[in-house]
Amino acid sequence: MTIRQIYAAMTGCALLSACASVEQAPRGDAAYALIPPALAIGADYRLSPDDVLRIQVYHEPGLSLEDAQVSAAGMVRMPLIGDVPVAGLSSGDAADLIAARLGQRYLVSPQVTIFVKKAVGRRITVDGEVREPGLFPLDGRLTLSQAVTLAKGPTRLASLSQVIVVRQIDGQRQAAMFDLAAIRRGQAADPEILPGDTIIVGLSRAKAILGGSLLAAPALAAGFIALDGKN
CATH class of the missing domain: 3.30.1950.10 (wza like domain)
Structure with a gap:
């Protein structure tokens, strides 16, 4: 292994950029289908502004x-x-x-x-109906429920069945909706969160951030929906 490869191997994974679609995540282990597992330690980190x-x-x-x-x-x-x-x-x-x-x-x-x-890119954003929304450093492995805990947990107004994870996949930002209450009950898998992910607790807040057309109720059942409203 060259010195350059060693340095590259020390620096982590994944970034975020422009949004394309939303899907209702399935229950159980299939929830990992949309949100893939974290890359192994040593995968190339992509440089970000302010690094x-x-x-x-x-x-x-x-x-x-x-x-x-x-x-x-x-x-x-x-x-x-x-x-x-x-x-x-x-x-x-x-x-x-x-x-x-x-x-x-x-x-x-x-x-x-x-x-x-x-590495500024090794952070996540937790927004919406949480007690302390903001940016949080990502050190090691983290699940969705743990990420919400970093923001001091959901507020009393939070809709736990409508927790959005936004991630860059193949060059496009995509989103999936998870049921945090089901995850807490052990009825759904707790997906892994990656550097650059944005978690939004509550569908109304997600609409405000990502656009109402992206997260319209019919779209959630239909699978991936492009920003222009076409499948």
Whole structure:
């Protein structure tokens, strides 16, 4: 294994981007069909805006950066070559891109490694009818019921049968609705939550965040529904 692969293997998994569909999650073990299990430790983490990176250019300390922050636009600014788009790339792919740009004009066969010092993308959002909504760090494995507990639990007004998990799957944000009350009773599987997931407790709040057309009641029974309302 190369040094670059080792650094890439140390940095985690998954990000979020634009929403497409909603499905009522089935009960029991089949609930994992829509929300896949977490990737194994060592899968490539995808760089996110505000991540802090250590970028090392072998034998070139003047080109190396100790605390390079990914900008809101997904760029990291490097000496000589300027802004490099790294958001959405693994650390290994980002290192290869920087090496390629340095090699075009300035260095012969540059060797670049990237270590993620601060992984902002390893967070989840819990919103809706919970006592303390917000962003929470994700360290290790976490289930849906545990994620709601991080937000101090649901409010008395929460509809526990309407808990939405929003996740990026194959480049699209998709959503599934779970019954937290059934999960607590042991009548439904407790799906695993991944970095970048958004959990929304209560259908009315989910409609406000994601759009009423996306979460219209007929759509929940119909399966995946695109934002334009077509199957």
